Amino acid sequence: MMHDLPHHPHPDPPPPAGEGRGGGVSGGACPLLAAHGLSLRYGAVPALDDVSLSIWPGEVVAIVGESGSGKTTLLRVLSGLLRPEAGEVLYRDPEGAAHSIHGMGEAALRRLHRSDWGFVHQNPRDGLRLGVSAGGNIGERLMATGARHYGCIRAAASDWLRRVEIDPARLDHLPRTFSGGMQQRLQIARTLVTHPRLVFMDEPTGGLDVSVQARLLDLIRGLVAELGLSVLLVTHDIAAARLLAHRMLVMRRGRVVESGLTDRVLDDPQHEYTQLLVASVLAA
Amino acid sequence: MSATQTRSAEGAAAAGGEHRSRGPAGPDAGYNFGYLDENTKRMIRRALLKAVAIPGHQVPFGSREMPLPYGWGTGGIQVTAAVIGPDDTLKVIDQGADDTTNAVSIRRFFARVTGVETTERTAEATIIQTRHRIPETPLHEGQVLVYQVPMPEPLFRLEPSVTETRRMHALADYSLMHVKLYEDIVRHGHIATSYNYPVMVNGRYLMSPSPIPAFDNPKMHRMPALQLFGAGREKRIYAVPPWTEVRSLDFEDHPFEPVRADAACALCGSRESYLDEVVTDDRGGRMFVCSDTDYCHTRQARREAAE
Numbered sequence: 001m002m003h004d005l006p007h008h009p010h011p012d013p014p015p016p017a018g019e020g021r022g023g024g025v026s027g028g029a030c031p032l033l034a035a036h037g038l039s040l041r042y043g044a045v046p047a048l049d050d051v052s053l054s055i056w057p058g059e060v061v062a063i064v065g066e067s068g069s070g071k072t073t074l075l076r077v078l079s080g081l082l083r084p085e086a087g088e089v090l091y092r093d094p095e096g097a098a099h100s101i102h103g104m105g106e107a108a109l110r111r112l113h114r115s116d117w118g119f120v121h122q123n124p125r126d127g128l129r130l131g132v133s134a135g136g137n138i139g140e141r142l143m144a145t146g147a148r149h150y151g152c153i154r155a156a157a158s159d160w161l162r163r164v165e166i167d168p169a170r171l172d173h174l175p176r177t178f179s180g181g182m183q184q185r186l187q188i189a190r191t192l193v194t195h196p197r198l199v200f201m202d203e204p205t206g207g208l209d210v211s212v213q214a215r216l217l218d219l220i221r222g223l224v225a226e227l228g229l230s231v232l233l234v235t236h237d238i239a240a241a242r243l244l245a246h247r248m249l250v251m252r253r254g255r256v257v258e259s260g261l262t263d264r265v266l267d268d269p270q271h272e273y274t275q276l277l278v279a280s281v282l283a284a
Numbered sequence: 285m286s287a288t289q290t291r292s293a294e295g296a297a298a299a300g301g302e303h304r305s306r307g308p309a310g311p312d313a314g315y316n317f318g319y320l321d322e323n324t325k326r327m328i329r330r331a332l333l334k335a336v337a338i339p340g341h342q343v344p345f346g347s348r349e350m351p352l353p354y355g356w357g358t359g360g361i362q363v364t365a366a367v368i369g370p371d372d373t374l375k376v377i378d379q380g381a382d383d384t385t386n387a388v389s390i391r392r393f394f395a396r397v398t399g400v401e402t403t404e405r406t407a408e409a410t411i412i413q414t415r416h417r418i419p420e421t422p423l424h425e426g427q428v429l430v431y432q433v434p435m436p437e438p439l440f441r442l443e444p445s446v447t448e449t450r451r452m453h454a455l456a457d458y459s460l461m462h463v464k465l466y467e468d469i470v471r472h473g474h475i476a477t478s479y480n481y482p483v484m485v486n487g488r489y490l491m492s493p494s495p496i497p498a499f500d501n502p503k504m505h506r507m508p509a510l511q512l513f514g515a516g517r518e519k520r521i522y523a524v525p526p527w528t529e530v531r532s533l534d535f536e537d538h539p540f541e542p543v544r545a546d547a548a549c550a551l552c553g554s555r556e557s558y559l560d561e562v563v564t565d566d567r568g569g570r571m572f573v574c575s576d577t578d579y580c581h582t583r584q585a586r587r588e589a590a591e
């Protein structure tokens with residue numbers, strides 16, 4: 001089976017997360033987001049145990065691992081929704097200034113979430129307003145960032161429906177009349193409409209039929225390339241990581257046990273847990 | 285509906301009546317001035333000062349039991365009780381009318397517990413307590429307009445969590461309200477909100493103007509009078525200081541438009557005032573009359589004088 005690996009946006013691959021003391025600079029660019037020494041436990045459960053990672057502009061990084069390994073927790077800590085017990089997350093804004101995610105106020109963090117960042121939830125119900133039309137769902141972020149022209153908001157929403165392969169005739173329909181796959185595509189449109197620089201995705205294809213998953217992954221891949229997005233993608237699905245990610249991190253019990261370029265990790269896994277993961281996919 | 289009926293019954297009697305009257309024989313000695321005790325009034329005044337300092341921001345206050353049930357304007361009554369002094373002249377209106385049961389009983393209440401002068405004339409009042417309207421006669425500096433507010437939170441229908449609405453106010457994150465207006469236009473072709481139309485105060489806080497018609501919203505903008513809002517059941521006070529910017533939310537291509545019935549008042553002929561539709565007989569007869577009774581009477585009197 002041949003895979004068409006995503007072309008890495010950086011000529012010099014950045015160092016794997018956690019490596020290199022003065023790391024963070026690669027090929028002259030700075031990481032968009034850099035985390036160091038993140039730890040968080042729930043009672044005796046170490047949900048995160050000394051996790052470090054960086055993501056560069058235009059890069060897709062997949063976080064894989066079994067259920068309960070800490071993937072969602074990591075995404076929530078990186079995006080500022082959860083505070084770690086130890087460690088730090090730095091975000092570099094478009095002007096190049098670095099901000100500590102857990103040091104900035106709630107207002108600044110919210111602004112970041114509705115302008116520079118996007119979050120795609122596994123369950124579209126968590127990311128959509130089900131009682132609001134498709135157009136209103138897409139328009140919300142535009143309005144949150146100051147759009148006040150109804151006609152322009154509609155035009156943008158209509159354009160985004162087309163881009164996520166939903167018939168623009170559904171613009172005024174409620175999302176609860178949409179299929180699961182359509183709802184997920186609507187959630188993606190609603191998130192990307194303001195052209196965020198960094199998108200967090202937690203199992204965006206989870207809970208969908210296999211054929212619908214494949215189509216959605218293709219769509220995400222096209223949009224990521226077109227918009228030059230940086231994406232932190234949490235997934236159970238090794239094939240999704242293979243299709244979308246430049247680099248991947250393998251998590252187990254709150255630790256990153258292996259990380260590197262996707263093809264290297266999948267074709268030549270070093271850690272025995274990764275070997276097991278890859279083998280189980282091949283066997284399936 | 286019942287308000288309109290009450291009005292047509294009592295209105296006729298009051299129409300030719302006196303506009304000004306003194307409290308029975310000074311305040312009733314059985315009550316503290318203004319009914320509330322001095323500590324309570326001070327507590328409410330402190331909340332009012334804070335509200336004036338942060339225009340449009342809801343300030344919690346320790347709402348007291350009043351001799352009227354909630355829904356009868358206990359929030360407005362407490363605010364009036366806290367700011368009224370012996371030299372004030374009080375006007376009370378309900379849906380624009382001085383002669384409805386609610387307005388009459390609140391006016392009598394204050395006459396009894398303060399002994400202040402009361403009036404139906406907007407221009408002569410120093411304090412006007414209102415439910416559902418802003419007088420047509422422009423208010424001037426030095427006047428205080430006290431609104432009775434049933435629900436102070438403009439986002440409550442859209443976001444049930446109080447913690448979340450509080451956060452939205454703190455962060456001035458009001459996109460949810462714009463989504464609501466967007467949906468209005470999708471469904472009705474225009475913003476279908478004719479009462480309690482949300483406003484931005486001083487470019488910072490989203491505020492409920494109380495259930496006044498959207499027609500009245502422009503009167504709030506840069507009003508020379510002080511506007512105070514009291515919500516008794518919800519225990520909130522807020523304020524708009526004189527000359528403050530008050531903007532109705534809208535879209536550039538769907539600008540806010542105050543609507544009124546396209547008719548003239550059957551009694552005074554006004555084409556500018558806000559009109560109520562009144563049933564005139566039991567055979568379906570109807571007519572439009574000014575909702576603001578003082579405005580309408582004044583115009584009628586002027587017309588008679590000219591004839």
Ligand SMILES: Nc1ncnc2c1ncn2[C@@H]1O[C@H](COP(=O)(O)OP(=O)(O)OP(=O)(O)O)[C@@H](O)[C@H]1O
Nearest residue numbers: 042045046047065066067068069070071072073074
């Ligand atoms: N709010 C919480 N309270 C207690 N324990 C929690 C909480 N959230 C997560 N955990 C625990 O932390 C660990 C990591 O959970 P997390 O949700 O991050 O895993 P995950 O990798 O996203 O799993 P899945 O693939 O099932 O979504 C698990 O053991 C989980 O039970």
Ligand SMILES: [Mg+2]
Nearest residue numbers: 071072073202
């Ligand atoms: Mg998870």
Ligand SMILES: [Zn+2]
Nearest residue numbers: 549552574580
């Ligand atoms: Zn009239």
